[in-house]
Amino acid sequence: xxxxxxxxxxxxxxxxxxxxxxxxxxxxxxxxxxxxxxxxxxxxxxxxxxxxxxxxxxxxxxxxxxxxxxxxxxxxxxxxxxxxxxxxxxxxxxxxxxxxxxxxxxxxxxxxxxxxxxxxxxxxxxxxxxxxxxxxxxxxxxxxxxxxxxxxxxxxxxxxxxxxxxxxxxxxxxxxxxxxxxxxxxxxxxxxxxxxxxxxxxxxxxxxxxxxxxxxxxxxxxxxxxxxxxxxxxxxxxxxxxxxxxxxxxxxxxxxxxxxxxxxxxxxxxxxxxxxxxxxxxxxxxxxxxxxxxxxxxxxxxxxxxxxxxxxxxxxxxxxxxxxxxxxxxxxxxxxxxxxxxxxxxxxxxxxxxxxxxxxxxxxxxxxxxxxx
Amino acid sequence: xxxxxxxxxxxxxxxxxxxxxxxxxxxxxxxxxxxxxxxxxxxxxxxxxxxxxxxxxxxxxxxxxxxxxxxxxxxxxxxxxxxxxxxxxxxxxxxxxxxxxxxxxxxxxxxxxxxxxxxxxxxxxxxxxxxxxxxxxxxxxxxxxxxxxxxxxxxxxxxxx
Numbered sequence: 001x002x003x004x005x006x007x008x009x010x011x012x013x014x015x016x017x018x019x020x021x022x023x024x025x026x027x028x029x030x031x032x033x034x035x036x037x038x039x040x041x042x043x044x045x046x047x048x049x050x051x052x053x054x055x056x057x058x059x060x061x062x063x064x065x066x067x068x069x070x071x072x073x074x075x076x077x078x079x080x081x082x083x084x085x086x087x088x089x090x091x092x093x094x095x096x097x098x099x100x101x102x103x104x105x106x107x108x109x110x111x112x113x114x115x116x117x118x119x120x121x122x123x124x125x126x127x128x129x130x131x132x133x134x135x136x137x138x139x140x141x142x143x144x145x146x147x148x149x150x151x152x153x154x155x156x157x158x159x160x161x162x163x164x165x166x167x168x169x170x171x172x173x174x175x176x177x178x179x180x181x182x183x184x185x186x187x188x189x190x191x192x193x194x195x196x197x198x199x200x201x202x203x204x205x206x207x208x209x210x211x212x213x214x215x216x217x218x219x220x221x222x223x224x225x226x227x228x229x230x231x232x233x234x235x236x237x238x239x240x241x242x243x244x245x246x247x248x249x250x251x252x253x254x255x256x257x258x259x260x261x262x263x264x265x266x267x268x269x270x271x272x273x274x275x276x277x278x279x280x281x282x283x284x285x286x287x288x289x290x291x292x293x294x295x296x297x298x299x300x301x302x303x304x305x306x307x308x309x310x311x312x313x314x315x316x317x318x319x320x321x322x323x324x325x326x327x328x329x330x331x332x333x334x335x336x337x338x339x340x341x342x343x344x345x346x347x348x349x350x351x352x353x354x355x356x357x358x359x360x361x362x363x364x365x366x367x368x369x370x371x372x373x
Numbered sequence: 374x375x376x377x378x379x380x381x382x383x384x385x386x387x388x389x390x391x392x393x394x395x396x397x398x399x400x401x402x403x404x405x406x407x408x409x410x411x412x413x414x415x416x417x418x419x420x421x422x423x424x425x426x427x428x429x430x431x432x433x434x435x436x437x438x439x440x441x442x443x444x445x446x447x448x449x450x451x452x453x454x455x456x457x458x459x460x461x462x463x464x465x466x467x468x469x470x471x472x473x474x475x476x477x478x479x480x481x482x483x484x485x486x487x488x489x490x491x492x493x494x495x496x497x498x499x500x501x502x503x504x505x506x507x508x509x510x511x512x513x514x515x516x517x518x519x520x521x522x523x524x525x526x527x528x529x530x531x532x533x534x
Contacts, residue, residue, distance in 0.1 A: 075477075075480075075482075076459070076475065076477065076482045077457040077459060077475075077477050077482070100482065101480075101481070101482050102457075102477040102478075102479075102480045102481050102482040103480035103481075104480070151479070151480075152479075152480065165480055166480045166481070166482075167480060167481040167482070168481070168482050168483075168484075169481055169482070169483040169484065170484050171470075171484065171486060203457070203501055203502060204457070205456055205457050205477055277457070277459075277501075278501070
């Protein structure tokens with residue numbers, strides 16, 4: 001049952017969650033089921049942060065249901081250049097988010113359900129949560145063959161991944177979240193999660209690609225709404241709480257003081273790109289010169305998303321060394337970002353003598369470099 | 374738990390490291406390890422250090438105002454194989470109990486909390502290439518970082534396991 005979350009209800013519920021259980025004798029199990037009315041990945045991730053930081057989960061676990069408009073979400077210690085096609089994402093207007101939990105890269109759209117299980121650190125148990133999801137699925141479709149693997153994936157028919165897991169463990173609280181593929185655009189997913197970038201050397205945690213399938217393809221009755229209700233019902237039964245899904249607005253500062261700042265932080269360049277572990281790119285590209293191609297080699301070291309070392313090896317007869325050095329020097333310290341590179345190029349143009357041929361070569365080089373960003 | 378962990382180390386006595394000598398030879402502790410040794414509080418300017426644990430399973434040894442931080446054997450076992458260590462930059466100033474990094478293992482990011490206040494003077498660079506050292510040698514090669522403390526804190530909470 002969906003219950004619009006009035007301010008009064010919510011305030012009471014969240015206050016109750018903050019009161020330590022030692023304050024009153026409570027032999028009845030307790031808990032809460034929340035569902036976001038927002039499809040913004042940053043706002044929804046901010047809800048997770050907020051609950052993790054502010055809610056006392058002792059004896060009162062929380063289930064949070066959320067869906068996002070098309071977004072790619074990378075794990076905390078991952079490299080987006082290694083994990084997805086950033087060029088394609090920019091063209092298609094797909095958002096990129098970095099979450100605070102570990103794990104690999106996933107694609108979210110409205111055909112994917114996200115489930116977050118909040119507990120105290122002591123009660124953190126991912127397999128228990130996944131078993132709950134499997135029970136919920138089998139309750140609506142007993143014939144469905146869904147199993148949890150040792151790596152906390154859910155597999156359909158023993159071969160198709162329908163859910164991936166990640167978690168964050170804090171001082172006293174923890175959360176385990178997972179996806180559930182219901183009716184996601186699989187073709188789009190495959191093209192977005194394929195990185196075209198060559199020559200990357202990195203210690204970042206790498207994703208393990210899997211063949212995926214949607215539950216709706218298996219059984220047309222398994223829509224997102226049906227699945228969310230089934231999981232909520234199973235959670236309510238397991239924790240002996242009312243089967244009420246409480247709708248929440250993640251932008252409501254009266255319910256979640258400080259949440260908009262959390263959402264803002266998740267959208268900063270410093271968090272999304274700047275948190276990428278140090279990596280290097282060693283690659284080359286060809287430029288047309290007369291009747292043949294010249295090979296330009298490029299080696300870049302990137303730390304905190306910024307270019308730390310930059311080496312461009314271009315044949316001297318094509319681009320004089322001094323000019324090449326000027327370009328290299330310009331890159332040092334700037335963001336590894338196509339927008340910043342465009343700005344850099346126009347600044348350099350102004351500082352250089354008016355030479356159309358040189359400017360055109362410079363543009364070609366910069367376009368190629370932007371192509372690897 | 375902590376006491377058993379300490380005994381199981383190959384070079385259990387070695388915990389003294391100066392900031393400028395990254396590979397100092399191991400020195401034996403002058404006192405034997407017996408039940409209750411970990412619970413002894415050393416106050417004042419400790420020239421010889423004992424490994425102190427927080428209740429969140431980070432350990433710290435201090436010498437002349439410089440501390441070395443790591444996670445306990447109990448913690449590394451609970452985590453599973455560490456695949457990534459996220460540590461602060463040298464120069465970062467930390468407050469006691471402030472989150473300073475994270476360890477990733479089996480898709481879980483576990484936050485790390487600073488046992489004391491101070492400034493990071495060195496981090497264990499080997500962990501970038503080889504995060505598994507935290508599992509293999511959490512008290513030696515897999516220690517996390519060195520910190521310089523501007524004040525020596527006299528007492529530290531000793532854990533109950």
